[in-house]
Every structure is written in C-alpha cells, then in structure tokens.
Amino acid sequence: MFAEVMVDLKTKEIQSSYDYIIPSDLEGFLKLGMRVVVPFGNMTRVGLITKIKSESLAATKAIIEPFDMEPIVDKELFHLINYLEEEAMIPSVLAYHKVIPDALSVEYQKVIRVMKRDGLKEPLKSLLIDDVVVFKKTWRKYSSAFQKAVSSGSIEIDEAIDQKRSIQTENYYLKTTKVPQTQKQQALWLYLNEPKRIEDILDSGYSKQMVQTLVKMGSISIQKQEKMVVFKPTYAEDSKALTREQKEAVLAIKESLLKYERFLLKGVSASGKTEVFLQLCMELSKKRKQAMIITLDTALIEQLRLYLNPFLSVAVIDPEDTLQSRLDSYRAAQTGYVDVLITTPSGIFTPFKSLGIIIADEAQDPSYIDYAKTIHGLDMLQERARYNNIPLVYASATPPVQLYYDATLGKLRLIELNEKVYQTKDQLQIVDMKKELENGNLSMLSKPLYDAINRSLKDNKQALILANRNGFAPYVLCRSCGHVPTCERCDTTLTYFENKRRLKCPHCGYQMKYEPKCMACGSDKVRPVGMGIEQVEVQMKRTFPLAKIARLDSETTSKKGVYQATINAFKAKKIDILIGTQMISKGHDFDIPVVGILLIDSMLKAPSYLANERCYQLIKQTMGRAGRKQAGVSIVQTYQTDHFVLKSLEDEIGFYEQELNRRQIAHYPPYYQLLSIVFKGNSLDQAERAATKLKQQIISRYSQYEVVGPSESDIKTFKLMIKTGKRQDLKHWIQSIKQYYDKENLSVRFYRYDDIV
Ligand SMILES: Nc1ncnc2c1ncn2[C@@H]1O[C@H](COP(=O)(O)OP(=O)(O)OP(=O)(O)O)[C@@H](O)[C@H]1O
Ligand SMILES: [Zn+2]
CATH class of the missing domain: 3.40.50.300 (P-loop containing nucleotide triphosphate hydrolases)
Structure with a gap:
C-alpha cells in the first residue's frame, strides 16, 4: 500500500504531496488524517496522510514511523479543506494550514551530541557544556567550527522533531481484583469500580494516603488517560423566566434541532439573545450533542462563558490564549467531552465528536472574513452545518445585508426579538x-x-x-510644501501616533519615527491634520x-x-x-x-x-x-x-x-458575486501587462462578466475585479491558465471577499 503525504504542513514552499510506501507492519494502522515521519531529501520531516492507495508509480521511499496514534484530521475537515480549494480557490497547502491549528504544528531542531569532549576547541568548548544540546540560531556564525568538529568525530548532529504542544495525560485510579482488608479500604475500593481522577476521589471524602496505601498493596491500579481541561458547570445560578419572544424563538429553533436549517435570530440590542443560546445548548446537552458558539474576542468569550457556565460545561478557544490551552479545548471538543465550545472566527475549524448546533453571534462582524479576504467564516459554518445536518443560527441586532436579503427570499428563517428584556427607553x-x-x-x-x-x-x-x-491624526502635512508622508512599502498615507511619536501604515504595519521636520523640504511646519x-x-x-x-x-x-x-x-x-x-x-x-x-x-x-x-x-x-x-x-x-x-x-x-x-444598481452583492484576481510580478509593469491581457481574454470569452480595473493595489501588484451572476465556469478556466502565469513567475491570487472598490 501507498500513502500520499503532504509534507511539512507549515512550510509554504513545499506545495504538493508526495507518495510514500507504507511498510507492511504499519498497514492497517496508518489511516487518512494521521501524521507520519518521512524521509525528505536528506532530512526527516513530518507530513499528513492525505490519501491511501494501492498503486503508485512515484513512491520510492518508505514512511519511517507514525507520529500520531489516531487521525488528527477527520472526514469533515478533509471536506472543508476540499471546499476551501474548490470554492475559495485557496492553494491546497494553505487550506491545510488554515484548518490545522497551530498547536499541532511541529518544529525541527538540530541536536548536538558531544562524543569526545577532549577534541573540542573554543568556541565550541564553552558553548557545549552539556553532552546533548539543541543547536541555537545564533551559533550559525560558527558553522565551520561545527563542521570541523563533526569530521573529527568530536560531535554528532541529529535532527529532532519538536512538537510545540502535546496532548496532556493524567492518572486515573481503578480497583483491581485484589480485595483490601479493612472496611474503610473496601469502601474506597468499591468506589473505584470505574477509573476516577484524584480530585474526584478527594472530593468524595477519601484521603490521598489511603489511595497510596491501596496502590502499594496492589488493590488499586493507575492508568494514564488524556487530561480534559474544561470549565465544569457551576450550578451557581437559577434559570431565568423567559420573555414571550425568547420562548417563541427557542421553540421555533428547537423544532428543527436535528436537521440542517439556517436561522437569522434578529434581536434588537439587549433583547436577550444569549438566553436563547443557553436554552438551545441545554436542550442539546440532554441529547448528548455539542454546540459551537462563535463570538468576536476575549471579553465577549468571557461574558458568554459566564452566562452559560452555571448550567453547562464550557471550553473556550481564544487566539490570545497559550497554545497548550487552545490544544486542551480543541481536544475537549474533538473527544465530545464538553457541551459548548466558545471561540472566535479563528476557531471555526475545530472538530467535534457530535456537533448539534452552530451559533454565529454578532454575525454582522467583519472579522468573520479572514485577514486575506479569502475565507468567509459564515460560509464555512454553513458548509459545516450542512455537512453535519444541523441548524445554523446567525445572531445579530444588525444582520448583514446579505443575510437580510436571504431571509426575504425565504432561504433562511427569520426569528425576531423586537423588545428589550427590561423595556428601557x-x-x-x-x-x-x-x-x-x-x-x-x-x-x-x-x-x-x-x-x-x-x-x-x-x-x-x-x-x-x-x-x-486609530492614532492622533490620520496624517501629517507640511504646511510649507504640502508633503504628506506615505508608506515606503505600499504608499498608503501614514497615521500619526503622538504618544509613541511614530508614523504607522494602517495597511501593512510599516512604521517609522516621527520627526517634526519635513522629509521633503526640511521645514519645521509639519502639523497633524484631522x-x-x-x-x-x-x-x-x-x-x-x-x-x-x-x-x-x-x-x-x-x-x-x-x-x-x-x-x-x-x-x-x-x-x-x-x-x-x-x-x-x-x-x-x-x-x-x-x-x-x-x-x-x-x-x-x-x-x-x-x-x-x-x-x-x-x-x-x-x-x-x-x-x-x-x-x-x-x-x-x-x-x-x-x-x-x-x-x-x-x-x-x-x-x-x-x-x-x-x-442592485451598482452591481454588487447580493445581486452579483465579486471575485478579485490579483497579479503580483517582479515589476509593476509585468503585473499590469498580465492583468490587462487577462481582462481582454475574459471580455472576449465571457460577455456576461463585467471586469473592473486593472488597478494598482499594492507593491508590484495589479488587481482586476470581476462582477458576475455566476462564477462557476470562470473558476475552471482561470485554474487552467494559472500554470501559464506560474511559468512567467507571476503569482495570481483570487479573493472572493474583497470589498475594496
Ligand atoms: N428572560 C430574562 N430575564 C431577565 N433578564 C434577562 C432575560 N434574558 C436576558 N436577560 C438579561 O438581559 C441582558 C441583555 O441580554 P443579552 O446580553 O443576551 O442581550 P443581546 O440580545 O445579546 O444584546 P446585544 O445584541 O447587544 O449583544 C443581560 O444582562 C441578560 O442577563
Ligand atoms: Zn504600508
């Protein structure tokens, strides 16, 4: 058997997968979605199995060993990756990169082993104090010294894979067949008829010492199991009496809990939308189903968590948290251990054991669209709801125009909360x-x-x-010559920050020190404007x-x-x-x-x-x-x-x-779809020529498309914007000519959610 392996997911330069032979002892064990260690050139790399097949003409090397015990990418995630490649036109390596969380990425290290300490000379002698040392980047300047030491046999250099974070385990205690003597001990022994954690044992009133004694006596065994870190329900609050509108909303969505349907929960501010979420999550929890709630940031995650936590177990994935904590919550969702996962749009690809509902809160927010404008979180969530055959609830006081339009067409069900809970003026x-x-x-x-x-x-x-x-003023202006400082990378007007005395580019992040002297004419009449x-x-x-x-x-x-x-x-x-x-x-x-x-x-x-x-x-x-x-x-x-x-x-x-x-008049969504095609070349000229040529090709071939541009959009970059009722055939055609641009050393990117006109 053979496996197609996407090698070294986080390295963008390696753009495709390679075939490897599956060693006979790993046949049956290795599955789609598992990571494996493979030889790659003269290096050892980690890769993801993206296909298992019975034939391969290309495979010459064998997989070295498995890296995971079970798949980290499940069928649904493969489906989403495929969706990203097909619908969002994202290159496949990037699609994997988006879907697999950073917490699961690996790093490669060089490990130096000292073989003969006597043979070491300075500077290595003082650098390598221990016998096994991880190579530091700052030691690159001593490369030749290291090489000499290798050839003289004083040191050896190995490559090691460093998993940034790993799945945590903890001890569970379980009774064995050996019955203890005293009555007290027997009570504990009986209590441990299924594996329990030490916290739970102590909570039930047994002492740590007694546990240890029974372990020594062989009446209790210790097992290692994955550690689950979640916020357990606190039961610290009574439930609220729902308003009439809340009741109706809950009822309407409850009716279609076990099938795919989209709802727009349009509730004015302070109408108590969160309570509706809580009721739905509790209903699902009874059915042993999980909920995913998306909100925008740390403070909103915390506000939601505090609301749900008295009644449900909750895990959160906040991009601000540590990798380890994000991995813990990821596993809690993936293993089905937690009722509710609250996250931001960065967590929409989190896998679940049995997802029962998706709630996109503050659905109007621009952060649902990723920074590169290639992925729309709401579209991905819709795909997940469809795949899992579950409801998707968009909640907002001010729904996006697109969703409002869909509701008028009957594509999704509108549920309104028009009254504020406290009916304040x-x-x-x-x-x-x-x-x-x-x-x-x-x-x-x-x-x-x-x-x-x-x-x-x-x-x-x-x-x-x-x-x-942001900032103190949107720009500074020289009152003598009219000069306005712009970004040296992308030509955007620089924003002035007075506290830090800096000028910053709002577009690309470039920044420089602010001097009250004009860079063009030297005058000191530079003033902030606006x-x-x-x-x-x-x-x-x-x-x-x-x-x-x-x-x-x-x-x-x-x-x-x-x-x-x-x-x-x-x-x-x-x-x-x-x-x-x-x-x-x-x-x-x-x-x-x-x-x-x-x-x-x-x-x-x-x-x-x-x-x-x-x-x-x-x-x-x-x-x-x-x-x-x-x-x-x-x-x-x-x-x-x-x-x-x-x-x-x-x-x-x-x-x-x-x-x-x-x-409708200006031909924008929801009536028209947009697609930006962005060319980046070695020069502005090259990019512009390519864009102009493509525009002519499109116009002559597809009369139904409007093409706006080309317009300069960034450094060495030109953009075409296409407006169309239907995008399908265009996509395949562009994919087919893409190779042509690759040969010319031009990069072509597609942006479905570009709104800059
Ligand atoms: N049935 C209820 N009885 C009493 N208080 C309630 C009830 N439902 C919600 N509340 C309270 O009303 C307040 C507003 O609710 P919530 O924050 O969910 O509003 P919202 O609809 O999400 O508003 P926004 O769109 O501004 O986020 C909260 O303090 C909440 O605890
Ligand atoms: Zn810039």
Missing part, C-alpha cells in the same frame, strides 16, 4: 456639526453631547464614546479633568489582558468615560445612560461597497450599549446629516431597502 439624537461650528463651538464635542456627559457624571454615572480611528482617538482622549481629559477616562484601541490593548481588564473595570464602574474604537461597540452588556458617536464621516466615504453597511452596523451596535438596564441616549455627531445611513438609523427596513437598491 432609548433615544437617538443626531447633531449637525456644521451648525455647531456656525454657533461658535470649535471643540470636538457638540453642546448636546457635552451636556449629556456632564449630567451623567454629576449623577455618578458613566459615558461611552466611540471614536473609530482627528484620531488619541486626540479625542486628550481633549476629553481637558474637558472633564475630574473624570476617570480610559481608552481602548489597538495601541492600548497590545499587551495581553489589558482589553479584558478595562472592560471589567468599566462594568465595575471604576472608569467614568470609556473611549474606544469599534472594539467597544459589540455585545458588551454595559449599564450606561450615555453613548457618544464621533468621527464617523470618513467611514461613510471608505472605498468599499460595504462602507454604508459597516457604518450603519457600527453606529447601531454602539447605540445598543446604552439603554439596556436604564434608559439611555445616543448622540451621533456628523457633518452629513442628510446621508441615508444616518437618516435610517431609526428606520431599519428603510436602511436595508435603500442599500439593496443601491447595490
């Missing part, structure tokens, strides 16, 4: 900043917002301010000097734990005014009377067909943080009071209808 006020200026108010705070915050502080209450723009969140903070501190003010954005939360701590402090009312970017807008169950929404005008002008939708959702989500347990007011400051997004903040249907209409 909320109020919206849109302030025209042009008028504020006319009335002589030059500050960034409008009179109504200033008054509202002031009142709240006087009442010992809080305020939340959205300022969704407003960012750092500046909002400075001005708020000046306006409300006695208030405790905190800021939440990518800068302040770069250190682990700060985000969660700040959210907790705000909930505990240790902060008076919290200023934040979009990270404060979604899902947090705050109890505040005032929300201020600033700096949204530039968002409405973003070059994305999703700009209106994103801005609408962001404002509505932020508004939803007030008026939960107490009445609340949201104040939106804008220069564009006539914009339909702002006009329809209290007319939901109006928003969706106008936006749909606009998209």
